[in-house]
Structures are given as structure tokens and as C-alpha cells.
Amino acid sequence: MISLNVNEKDLQVDVDPETPLLWVLREHLDLPGTKYGCGVAQCGACVVHLEGEAVRSCVTKVKRAENKKVVTIEGLAENNDHPVQQAWTEVDVPQCGYCHSGQIMSAAVLLKENPNPTDEDIDLAMAGNICRCGTYSRIRKAIHVAAEINKSST
Ligand code: FES
Ligand code: FES
Numbered sequence: 001m002i003s004l005n006v007n008e009k010d011l012q013v014d015v016d017p018e019t020p021l022l023w024v025l026r027e028h029l030d031l032p033g034t035k036y037g038c039g040v041a042q043c044g045a046c047v048v049h050l051e052g053e054a055v056r057s058c059v060t061k062v063k064r065a066e067n068k069k070v071v072t073i074e075g076l077a078e079n080n081d082h083p084v085q086q087a088w089t090e091v092d093v094p095q096c097g098y099c100h101s102g103q104i105m106s107a108a109v110l111l112k113e114n115p116n117p118t119d120e121d122i123d124l125a126m127a128g129n130i131c132r133c134g135t136y137s138r139i140r141k142a143i144h145v146a147a148e149i150n151k152s153s154t
Contacts, residue, residue, distance in 0.1 A: 002066050006031070007075025017063035021055075022046045024062045025072055033073035033101045037130070044129030047102040048072050054109040073101035076108060083153070084108045087146035095133035103129050107143050116147055 001012045006029060013028050025031045025048070037045030039058045046058040049071040076082045084107045094100045103126070110117060110125040117125065122140050131139065 002062050004062070004065055004070060005068065006070045007072060013062070015062060017061065017066075019062045020058050021048070021050075021060045021062050021065050021070070022057035025057060025070075031072050031074050035098055035101055037099070037102075042128075042130070043099070044102040044106060045099050047105040047129070049076075049105060049109065052109070052112070054106050071105075073105060076105065082108060083146045083149040084111065084142070086149055087142040090145055091138050091142040093135055093138040093142050095131075095135050099129065099131045099133075099135075103131065103139055107139070107146065110143065111146055111150060115150060117143065 001014055002017060003010070003012050006025070011029070013024055015024055015028060022034060022036060025034050034048055034057055035045040036058060037043035041056045041059045044056065046056055047054050048057045049055070050060065050065055051068050077085060084104050088094070088100065088104060106126055106129050110122070114121055119140055122143050126139060
């Protein structure tokens with residue numbers, strides 16, 4: 001049994017400790033918002049927060065998350081109203097949408113670490129999140145909008 005705290009809930013899962021966290025979230029905990037893209041840490045579709053850091057859950061063994069706090073897109077904000085999610089809606093960022101849970105999770109960590117990022121900061125921080133639909137300019141714009149929402153709420 002592995003003890004986890006996922007989206008503020010303490011729970012236990014009966015899985016091989018080597019299992020990627022992604023599959024525990026999707027298959028065992030019924031949290032399908034975190035996506036499988038490449039499986040080899042190259043695309044960012046599977047990003048979740050582990051103790052507040054953005055990690056690629058496809059290559060993170062569940063044992064690394066034992067007794068730690070995991071947050072997925074489903075738990076980022078109670079009403080899906082995290083500033084990044086608000087900005088994503090306002091800018092209408094997604095095209096097919098597949099990459100966006102990972103994009104939003106990465107953007108949330110970026111803004112926590114750098115509340116007022118430049119375009120260059122955004123491009124650097126988000127470089128590991130691939131969007132096959134090419135929504136990069138809207139992602140950049142939405143991150144600036146989220147930074148403004150954050151400022152106006154403090
Ligand atoms: S699925 Fe994890 S980085 Fe692509
Ligand atoms: S919106 Fe389609 S992959 Fe990003």
C-alpha cells in the first residue's frame with residue numbers, strides 16, 4: 001500500500017511502488033484530467049504538482065509521491081477558478097485541449113515562482129510543454145492575463 005495525499009485527500013493505493021504516478025491518478029483514482037502524451041518526459045501533458053513543484057507524472061514513480069502532496073488539474077482550485085484557469089477561459093486558449101491540463105499546471109508553478117514573467121521568462125518556463133495545435137501565443141497571453149488577475153486579487 002502506498003499512502004498519498006491527492007487534492008487534499010489522504011488515501012491509500014494498492015499498486016507496485018514503481019508504477020508511474022500518471023497511471024495511479026488516471027486508472028486507480030479516476031482522475032483523468034492528467035494526460036498521457038509521450039510517456040518519456042518530453043511533452044508536459046502529464047504535469048502535476050508534487051509538493052508544489054511541477055513534475056512529469058509519466059516518469060515519476062508513485063513511491064516518490066508517498067506521504068507527499070499531489071495536486072492534479074482537478075484539485076488546482078475548488079471551482080476551477082484558479083487565476084490561470086480564469087485566464088485560460090478569458091483568452092480561449094485551447095484548440096483540441098489535450099495539452100492544456102499540463103500547460104495550466106506548469107503555468108501555475110511559473111506564476112508562483114515569478115509573479116510577473118516576461119515573454120522570455122514564459123517561453124523558457126513553458127518550453128517543455130508541447131502543444132501540437134500551436135496555441136503558444138494564446139498560452140503566453142493567458143499567462144500575462146493570469147499575472148494581472150493575481151495582482152488585482154492581492
Ligand atoms: S506524457 Fe509525460 S511528459 Fe509527455
Ligand atoms: S490545444 Fe491541441 S495539443 Fe495543445
